[in-house]
Amino acid sequence: MSFERYVTERGPSLLRLAYVLTGDPHRAEDLTQTALADAYRHWRKVAVAGQPDAYVHRMLINAHLNWHRRRSSTERPTDLAGWEPAAASDPAEGVASRDQLRQVLATLAPRARTALVLRYYADLDDAGIADAMGVSVSAVRATTSRALATLRSNGVAAVLRETP
Amino acid sequence: MTDQLEGELRLLFAEESEQAPAAVALANGARRRVRQRRQSRLAWGAGALVAASVAAVAGLGGGPLNGSPAREQAVAHSPESRPTGALPGGEMADCVYAYSPPLLRDRAFAFDGTVISIGPAHTDRPGSILHVVGATFAVSEWFVGGSGPTVTIDMTAPGGTPRVGEPPPAYGELPPAYEIGSRLLVSGAHRWDGTTMADAIAWGCGFTRYYDKSTADSWREATR
Numbered sequence: 001m002s003f004e005r006y007v008t009e010r011g012p013s014l015l016r017l018a019y020v021l022t023g024d025p026h027r028a029e030d031l032t033q034t035a036l037a038d039a040y041r042h043w044r045k046v047a048v049a050g051q052p053d054a055y056v057h058r059m060l061i062n063a064h065l066n067w068h069r070r071r072s073s074t075e076r077p078t079d080l081a082g083w084e085p086a087a088a089s090d091p092a093e094g095v096a097s098r099d100q101l102r103q104v105l106a107t108l109a110p111r112a113r114t115a116l117v118l119r120y121y122a123d124l125d126d127a128g129i130a131d132a133m134g135v136s137v138s139a140v141r142a143t144t145s146r147a148l149a150t151l152r153s154n155g156v157a158a159v160l161r162e163t164p
Numbered sequence: 165m166t167d168q169l170e171g172e173l174r175l176l177f178a179e180e181s182e183q184a185p186a187a188v189a190l191a192n193g194a195r196r197r198v199r200q201r202r203q204s205r206l207a208w209g210a211g212a213l214v215a216a217s218v219a220a221v222a223g224l225g226g227g228p229l230n231g232s233p234a235r236e237q238a239v240a241h242s243p244e245s246r247p248t249g250a251l252p253g254g255e256m257a258d259c260v261y262a263y264s265p266p267l268l269r270d271r272a273f274a275f276d277g278t279v280i281s282i283g284p285a286h287t288d289r290p291g292s293i294l295h296v297v298g299a300t301f302a303v304s305e306w307f308v309g310g311s312g313p314t315v316t317i318d319m320t321a322p323g324g325t326p327r328v329g330e331p332p333p334a335y336g337e338l339p340p341a342y343e344i345g346s347r348l349l350v351s352g353a354h355r356w357d358g359t360t361m362a363d364a365i366a367w368g369c370g371f372t373r374y375y376d377k378s379t380a381d382s383w384r385e386a387t388r
Binding site: 008011102 | 169170172173174175176177178179180181183184185186187190191193194195197198270
């Protein structure tokens with residue numbers, strides 16, 4: 001497969017993945033082009049290996065996590081001042097909202113959110129996520145499990161339970 | 165419960181993906197980025213030679229980048245002959261974003277300032293290939309990021325960056341792109357993905373250009 005054909009076929013979905021990871025159109029484009037530029041430089045090897053998606057995903061996730069790592073000294077968790085866990089005992093207040101879920105997701109560590117995106121958006125299994133993130137399968141399981149637990153402990157699940 | 169949470173995550177991410185920007189010319193962008201990286205490596209390597217030449221000549225002349233005939237010649241720009249537009253190399257650079265004042269809002273910093281001294285760079289790290297110089301500005305106006313009356317920014321050396329494939333010009337062969345007293349509209353990024361002005365670097369792709377009132381007005385308008 002030529003590089004052009006690969007980008008034509010897979011570019012839009014890569015860009016969407018980058019956007020779900022970053023939530024920022026400029027950074028999404030930047031990440032996608034960074035990953036594709038890397039693939040382009042090594043395209044002969046990438047094409048021969050027969051799994052360009054796996055390679056490009058790895059580059060994209062790596063660039064994404066590196067960006068967060070470099071910013072980690074100044075990054076602050078999203079302010080949750082406006083977010084109150086839903087009181088499970090009071091269904092009247094259990095108004096589910098994707099915005100609330102989005103807010104809690106934003107408080108997760110970048111690796112945790114990335115693992116969730118790869119699982120629930122990219123539909124990768126544990127091995128695929130491990131490959132993309134450059135970690136072990138057991139680390140993926142632990143990260144995903146902790147991330148879901150965090151969402152639950154912040155009341156998201158309680159809110160969702162009350163969703164009609 | 166967990167199934168519902170997982171279902172909501174799927175829906176949320178799918179919903180977010182719908183907001184993604186359209187994929188336009190991704191292959192060209194990737195190729196351009198590779199080409200740019202290669203050119204930068206070549207150009208900055210050559211630029212380092214120019215910077216070293218500038219420093220050596222300045223050292224021999226008894227002061228940092230002062231006293232050379234070329235410098236005096238360039239300082240003597242009359243208002244009518246004052247350069248305008250991008251600094252040399254900026255327009256030629258194969259940038260991801262073409263110059264456009266509205267895009268300044270996305271730059272890490274932008275200001276109107278006058279060069280008051282030029283010294284060593286502060287963002288280079290061992291193995292760095294840029295070898296820029298540190299230019300200190302008296303800031304007339306901040307448009308984006310930053311604050312205070314002065315700031316030091318790493319920039320391409322005054323001798324500029326030679327075109328790829330061409331030998332670097334000998335010092336004095338060309339007037340420096342800027343010098344002490346030059347008033348510039350400066351914009352750029354944080355190097356090493358830093359977040360403070362201590363990591364700030366400006367180059368052509370950051371839209372840095374010579375000051376003129378209408379351009380300054382457009383920067384102010386775009387970043388208001």
